[in-house]
Amino acid sequence: MKFDLLIVGEGLASLVMLLHLPASLKIGVISRNKRPEEISSYLAQGGISAVFSAEDNFEKHVQDTLVAGDGLCNEEAVRKIIGEGTNVLNWLIELGVPFTCTPGSNEIHLTHEGGHSERRVAHVEDMTGRGIMQTLQSKVAQLPNVVWIRQHEVLEIISDGSTIGGVITENLDDKKVAVFHASNVVLAAGGLTGLYQYATNSHASKGEAIAIAWRAGARVENLEFVQFHPTAFQFENQVISLISEAVRGEGGHLYNIKGERFMPKYSSQEELAPRDIVSRAIYSEMQIHNATNVWLDITHQGEKFVTEHFPNLVELTGTYGSNLATRKVPVSPAAHYTCGGVASDVAGRTNIEGLYVIGEIANCGLHGANRLASNSLLECVVMGKLCAETVREKIYLFSKNSIKIPAFIKTRFQGNLLSELRSILWSHAGIVRSNDGIKLGLKKLSSLRNGKSSLLSYAESLRSRNIYDAAYLLLHSAALRKESRGGHFNINYQTKWKKSRSTIIEGKLALYSQNKANDETIDRKYMA
Numbered sequence: 001m002k003f004d005l006l007i008v009g010e011g012l013a014s015l016v017m018l019l020h021l022p023a024s025l026k027i028g029v030i031s032r033n034k035r036p037e038e039i040s041s042y043l044a045q046g047g048i049s050a051v052f053s054a055e056d057n058f059e060k061h062v063q064d065t066l067v068a069g070d071g072l073c074n075e076e077a078v079r080k081i082i083g084e085g086t087n088v089l090n091w092l093i094e095l096g097v098p099f100t101c102t103p104g105s106n107e108i109h110l111t112h113e114g115g116h117s118e119r120r121v122a123h124v125e126d127m128t129g130r131g132i133m134q135t136l137q138s139k140v141a142q143l144p145n146v147v148w149i150r151q152h153e154v155l156e157i158i159s160d161g162s163t164i165g166g167v168i169t170e171n172l173d174d175k176k177v178a179v180f181h182a183s184n185v186v187l188a189a190g191g192l193t194g195l196y197q198y199a200t201n202s203h204a205s206k207g208e209a210i211a212i213a214w215r216a217g218a219r220v221e222n223l224e225f226v227q228f229h230p231t232a233f234q235f236e237n238q239v240i241s242l243i244s245e246a247v248r249g250e251g252g253h254l255y256n257i258k259g260e261r262f263m264p265k266y267s268s269q270e271e272l273a274p275r276d277i278v279s280r281a282i283y284s285e286m287q288i289h290n291a292t293n294v295w296l297d298i299t300h301q302g303e304k305f306v307t308e309h310f311p312n313l314v315e316l317t318g319t320y321g322s323n324l325a326t327r328k329v330p331v332s333p334a335a336h337y338t339c340g341g342v343a344s345d346v347a348g349r350t351n352i353e354g355l356y357v358i359g360e361i362a363n364c365g366l367h368g369a370n371r372l373a374s375n376s377l378l379e380c381v382v383m384g385k386l387c388a389e390t391v392r393e394k395i396y397l398f399s400k401n402s403i404k405i406p407a408f409i410k411t412r413f414q415g416n417l418l419s420e421l422r423s424i425l426w427s428h429a430g431i432v433r434s435n436d437g438i439k440l441g442l443k444k445l446s447s448l449r450n451g452k453s454s455l456l457s458y459a460e461s462l463r464s465r466n467i468y469d470a471a472y473l474l475l476h477s478a479a480l481r482k483e484s485r486g487g488h489f490n491i492n493y494q495t496k497w498k499k500s501r502s503t504i505i506e507g508k509l510a511l512y513s514q515n516k517a518n519d520e521t522i523d524r525k526y527m528a
Ligand SMILES: Cc1cc2nc3c(=O)[nH]c(=O)nc-3n(C[C@H](O)[C@H](O)[C@H](O)COP(=O)(O)OP(=O)(O)OC[C@H]3O[C@@H](n4cnc5c(N)ncnc54)[C@H](O)[C@@H]3O)c2cc1C
Pocket: 008, 009, 010, 011, 012, 013, 014, 030, 031, 032, 033, 039, 040, 041, 042, 043, 044, 045, 046, 047, 048, 049, 128, 129, 152, 153, 154, 155, 188, 189, 190, 191, 200, 201, 204, 205, 208, 209, 242, 336, 337, 358, 359, 360, 361, 373, 374, 375, 376, 377, 378, 380
């Protein structure tokens, strides 16, 4: 099937882009999620940041973002995206997103989150993502020029290294492999936190699309900067759900298992310090006391206040025998957000003509070494809009020359690859890293190759290679950064480089052509 434009993913960045594209384009949207609750955009709790109060201003939001990004933001990108904040919020309000208002008024209620010097986070109760996504889903469902290709996983981009020919997918129902053609492909496929053993969304993207873009020749940057959310709610040592930062914003305190409030010891901003500082403090307290969790307590604000502010979190914790409104709840850090990604500008352009990345997959320079809370939903909306405007201006015409179906891969992987990778990344590219740990992680990765497991199907082999490559890119980036900065903390480098710079891994297509040993042969019997 041939399209003018293919978009991979149906999260927030994708839906916003769809709403800004002309009806004249034939668009295919490919996504693999079975349920909306698997999409990170749907799960966002805290809110979307924007300058919206009289006390706040553009410059303050810019400065907070730059401070969180720890020297690695692209200031031009920051100014562009933050500058759109007020318009974005007004646009979402006009579309009908039911943002929570201050009791007794029709003014949008703004909450406070870590790293923000002002209240500037608009929210829909404590389930902002669901509120925004449901509103946008009802709008895009009416678009006549969009073909929804659901339950399909994109396994590879067809590229000759400079132009795009389409994507290869597997239908997750009948396992058939299909090819969809287009010379304009937008990856709106999220990040890689699903590759970690503990994550705030374990269904989330596992970096496959980052690996796919990289193999198509796209540049990858700063992938070592993974943000760990300090407070994931635990039950029986498993992460159940995120507990929004807004709980600390509204006065919640953290206690170790001895009952001591510890954040004042680690930061003058206490519980509202940037996420990496809070996560490391929790990690340290868990190590000191040999504990698997710390406690989050907001009960001093009173049951009525907590239930009014966090109705869904009170209900959720209640399901597991805790109750946020009346009891302290067990929390620990979990992988949450991919700050780096495929290198792009704010409109999602990559170094490959016709290949775009928007939302969490992209490294457009907004987050630098660490993301300021609630800036990511804003980034999705702005990038989705700007990318649509760019594509509208220039649609690359389809050419048969750009079709090069990727080959069957002979590599075998050992054991249950995903669970091995999750364990390796948690242990060796986690909250606290070390040179030996990263080196060991890379060694463990190479020992997973060429295992004795049986030869995989075409789709399985591509899928395995995607998650393997994503884990490799992350560990490799961590090895390149010989300093501690933002979300990357290495005990062997306690100081920062004098001049901040990005870790860059060039697209693999170039590497393949340099190294013939990696050449692969096509085995079409695996194509449906
Ligand atoms: C629990 C949680 C709470 C959060 N809270 C907030 C918050 O309050 N504020 C904030 O700003 N940010 C928050 N974030 C981060 C924010 O939600 C995400 O960064 C953002 O929603 C990402 O949107 P996206 O459109 O880039 O991708 P996603 O929403 O991740 O969507 C990715 C889409 O791509 C599809 N996909 C991926 N790979 C493939 C493939 N190979 N083939 C086919 N389809 C594929 C997925 O199925 C999905 O449809 C939170 C994240 C989580 C997990």
